[in-house]
Amino acid sequence: MSLSTKRRFFWMQEDRAAAAKHGGEINAWHTLSLPGVICGTCGETWANTGHEYPCVDLSQLPERKAFERPRPEPFPEFARLREQVRPLTPPHSELPPGTGFGPLVGRASGTFGPFAWVWGQKLLVRRDALTQLKTEGIRGLHACPTQLRFRQKDPPALLELQIPPHGRLHPDCIPSDEPSPCVTCGRWGLARPEVPILDAASLPTDMDLFKVGNFATMVVGTERFVEAVHRLGLDGIRFQELPARDGVAPPHGM
Template sequence: MHCPTCGATWSDVGYDYPCVDLSRLPERALFERPRPEPFSEFARLRELVRPLVPPHAVLPPGTGFGPLMGKATGRFGPTAWVEQLLLLVQPGVLSRLQADGVEGLVGCRTELTFRQKSPPELLELQMEPLGRLHPDCIPSEVPPPCETCGRHGFSRPEAPILDAASLPSGVDLFRVGNFATMVIGTERFMEAARRQQLDGITYREVPART
């Protein structure tokens, strides 16, 4: 998307809604090929999908919709990451985490193709962007978000701090709303995952500040 106000041509990553189905949208073909568009066209397309996404959904340029598609090879464990961004789990893992009290998990079907005769069933967890980084961990020289397109260009803080007032309740696994490549799990999620001995997930404590 090209913004007429800040002059940036940009898209973002980490904003994915795999459970959102665009198949009945008449203009769905316009969402299949990444390309730069002027802000006016981007805003028009964004409003077309707005009724299909959660009410609080953040929809920057680059937002992904629908099931993960592609070819898959090799052996898959109970969990697997795709490019360290998308988290896949087997259905049994999702059921056990939910039974263990983990809240807010949503598993979405995938459309992966395998060569083996008995391919595993994998679900993608829809980790919505919720909560925000606290302003104290964003360098003071970083310009404020663009008033038109919302772009807020800064690198991942070395010592991230969460804005306590923005954190969701009833959701134990989510992305940070203003830095969506950062995935946050609550202590409840961490303890449940450790009890189930799920590998492929490492943890780092992130403080929260009011």
């Protein structure tokens, strides 16, 4: 039996009905990030979304202030700043322009269920729900403190999940006329395919939660993760099964 038929994967998105039921609101973002890039090769000025490392602390960097103001920089300056943070990040992190670091900072109010989303992109988990998932044996859960300011007393303990990018979209869902990534900055202007297909051979085997490596706004959970969430009765996530096919995808994107 092939790898793609043995394992099932699910695209995870915000369950807006559950969010409305709990009524919590969050307005927050990461205050430190790599700058965007101005590329002299492809002529694009751009920054990425979906790449965040909330557990990475940049406070001791001599040039910390260089990561405080979002802005584009010429590629050589961007690359210089990227090398400053690389030793602090997990091995093999790609760190495209716009990568965020450090805790989520901002305001929050109301009540929250086991999971909460920020702008439909960043996944937060209540501390008690995280403990339950770890007790169920869910692998690869790395949660980081947030710096959310609540107005009410006894605010919930919300943690941000640091979800690493792994794996690729399968070539079958990528248009054949799609330009290759820029050889200098790595920009790949792919729109999300209408029917995303995962490259089964590229997906991690030792974690139950990850982002798609070449489309990092997509959060993916394994069947083990989905079953644990349902078994524990944890709301806040809508699951859509993704097809996965054998075959190694080309190294598109950063």
